[in-house]
Amino acid sequence: MRHLSDGTLRRIYDEPLALTAADQAHFDECAECKPRFHVIANDARATTGLLEVPAFEPQAPAALAVVRTRIKREETARPPRWYERWLGRTSLRWRPMATPAIAVLLAAALLTGLGVSGIAQSLFRIFEPKQLQAVTVSPSDFAQTTALLDYGQVKWLPEAPKVQQLTDAAAAQTQSGLPVLMPASLPNGVSGPVSYGAVSRATGSLTFDAERLRASAATKGVKVNPMPSGINGSTLVVNAGPALIEVWGFAAGSGMNVPTLVIAQTRVPTVDSNGATTAQLEDYLLSQPGVPPELAAQVRAIKDPSTTLPIPIPAGLATTESTQINGTPATLIKAVLGAGVVWVKNGVIYAVGGQLTPDQVLAIATSLH
Amino acid sequence: MLQMEAWRPTVTRASLGAINHRVPDPFERLFLQEYPKVVAIAYRVLADRPAAEDVAQEVFLKFHRSYSPDSERASGWLHAAAVHSALNVIRGERRRALRETAHALDPARPTIASPERLVEEAEQRREVRRALSRLPQRTAAVLMLRHSGLSYAEVATALGIKVGNVGTLLRRAEEALRKEVKRATPE
Numbered sequence: 001m002r003h004l005s006d007g008t009l010r011r012i013y014d015e016p017l018a019l020t021a022a023d024q025a026h027f028d029e030c031a032e033c034k035p036r037f038h039v040i041a042n043d044a045r046a047t048t049g050l051l052e053v054p055a056f057e058p059q060a061p062a063a064l065a066v067v068r069t070r071i072k073r074e075e076t077a078r079p080p081r082w083y084e085r086w087l088g089r090t091s092l093r094w095r096p097m098a099t100p101a102i103a104v105l106l107a108a109a110l111l112t113g114l115g116v117s118g119i120a121q122s123l124f125r126i127f128e129p130k131q132l133q134a135v136t137v138s139p140s141d142f143a144q145t146t147a148l149l150d151y152g153q154v155k156w157l158p159e160a161p162k163v164q165q166l167t168d169a170a171a172a173q174t175q176s177g178l179p180v181l182m183p184a185s186l187p188n189g190v191s192g193p194v195s196y197g198a199v200s201r202a203t204g205s206l207t208f209d210a211e212r213l214r215a216s217a218a219t220k221g222v223k224v225n226p227m228p229s230g231i232n233g234s235t236l237v238v239n240a241g242p243a244l245i246e247v248w249g250f251a252a253g254s255g256m257n258v259p260t261l262v263i264a265q266t267r268v269p270t271v272d273s274n275g276a277t278t279a280q281l282e283d284y285l286l287s288q289p290g291v292p293p294e295l296a297a298q299v300r301a302i303k304d305p306s307t308t309l310p311i312p313i314p315a316g317l318a319t320t321e322s323t324q325i326n327g328t329p330a331t332l333i334k335a336v337l338g339a340g341v342v343w344v345k346n347g348v349i350y351a352v353g354g355q356l357t358p359d360q361v362l363a364i365a366t367s368l369h
Numbered sequence: 370m371l372q373m374e375a376w377r378p379t380v381t382r383a384s385l386g387a388i389n390h391r392v393p394d395p396f397e398r399l400f401l402q403e404y405p406k407v408v409a410i411a412y413r414v415l416a417d418r419p420a421a422e423d424v425a426q427e428v429f430l431k432f433h434r435s436y437s438p439d440s441e442r443a444s445g446w447l448h449a450a451a452v453h454s455a456l457n458v459i460r461g462e463r464r465r466a467l468r469e470t471a472h473a474l475d476p477a478r479p480t481i482a483s484p485e486r487l488v489e490e491a492e493q494r495r496e497v498r499r500a501l502s503r504l505p506q507r508t509a510a511v512l513m514l515r516h517s518g519l520s521y522a523e524v525a526t527a528l529g530i531k532v533g534n535v536g537t538l539l540r541r542a543e544e545a546l547r548k549e550v551k552r553a554t555p556e
Contacts, residue, residue, distance in 0.1 A: 007537030
């Protein structure tokens with residue numbers, strides 16, 4: 001049997017839909033290619049982290065004005081002398097040299113960084129969803145849950161995710177690193193400009209702290225079960241995004257403000273832990289007072305909690321059924337006002353939904369390219 | 370609802386008319402379409418906004434001097450020129466022992482994070498760019514084009530390679546970069 005090359009596996013991570021049917025069939029069945037894919041995907045994710053830069057939205061019209069002025073100047077100017085030509089190539093602006101104060105800060109930052117890097121070696125992955133499962137929740141369930149309590153220290157590494165609203169497909173693709181997906185055709189009633197939302201990749205950590213939980217529960221007057229020693233002090237690192245959201249029927253300034261179609265995609269979130277296991281966390285969090293027993297039972301019934309992402313479905317407002325999108329298992333959500341379908345393929349979660357019939361949603365989802 | 374249906378097509382026609390009016394020539398159309406990608410490529414390589422904008426503008430000026438904006442190869446040429454020009458800048462910086470301080474001191478950037486965090490991030494970005502400047506040109510180019518958000522087809526067009534080879538080169542480039550970063554910052 002010929003296995004998929006590293007290059008093909010690398011492409012699956014970026015462009016899962018570009019895989020040929022034969023390669024996809026091999027990948028779905030192959031016990032060797034899948035672990036290789038996970039190693040490659042992890043490396044790709046780590047490289048994305050290394051190359052990350054703060055977000056910024058380019059101002060094309062302003063830049064065009066500058067370039068236009070320079071073109072005009074060039075056209076009217078005399079031919080440049082040889083040394084001027086040479087000087088023109090080094091016209092990039094340079095920043096001032098680091099001051100001693102900055103150097104001191106830098107040394108301090110590096111030292112603290114070294115202290116933290118020890119943690120990285122002891123992390124192991126506890127959650128990397130490969131499938132979805134609907135879980136019914138009542139909106140009132142969350143009124144008294146203990147989810148809003150302070151379970152420990154939360155840190156963004158290095159910063160909280162940023163959402164950018166864009167009107168240009170190319171810019172959305174560039175900002176999110178995900179391909180802009182388009183349906184083969186749009187159903188009646190869906191029209192108008194598409195607006196894009198690009199959410200940056202984000203990494204956050206939560207270090208459980210029994211004392212902080214006890215104190216915050218006391219302040220809010222809520223009873224909680226004490227945190228077991230296996231969880232207290234352990235750190236979870238959550239990696240999420242990037243995500244790309246395409247919305248029809250909602251564009252600033254157009255007067256239209258009801259989304260008629262939404263196509264969303266995001267890389268599956270992963271959770272790494274340096275102590276607590278999925279089972280320990282599930283046992284503890286689901287046994288907290290305030291978590292409804294039906295919800296706990298549904299989550300406990302999930303066969304493989306480390307690879308299943310529960311999708312909350314509001315009880316009484318929507319129903320779900322299993323379906324397939326081009327051979328991949330998917331969850332179809334039917335509501336009174338619309339429908340949606342969600343599926344996971346090659347490390348990316350896709351969702352299509354809107355004020356549409358289930359058939360329209362499925363037609364769009366299967367035709368995405 | 371009826372009213373909304375009645376004015377919707379008018380708005381679309383009007384805005385299209387306005388766009389057509391604002392984009393009278395092919396160079397301008399090409400610029401508005403490609404500038405976000407070109408500057409994103411340069412920014413991903415340099416991690417410095419003003420420097421990336423300078424590189425992007427230089428690339429368009431150079432293009433304007435020598436090529437027709439109607440050329441089929443225009444986008445590919447612009448992407449390739451952006452990545453190579455920006456990589457040349459960081460190679461030059463390495464030779465000059467890197468004097469600038471990247472974004473930690475950028476007054477345009479909102480300072481939500483602590484100064485220590487900003488300095489730490491800036492130093493990490495600088496270290497990664499130093500490692501990048503040591504990679505072979507083509508390896509670094511594949512890596513940066515893809516990580517700037519270009520599709521595999523666009524990367525292939527820019528570098529004149531087959532789409533089927535992009536994944537392989539990218540995988541090798543990612544390994545090479547991580548190895549280079551690790552070598553520069555031993556535990």
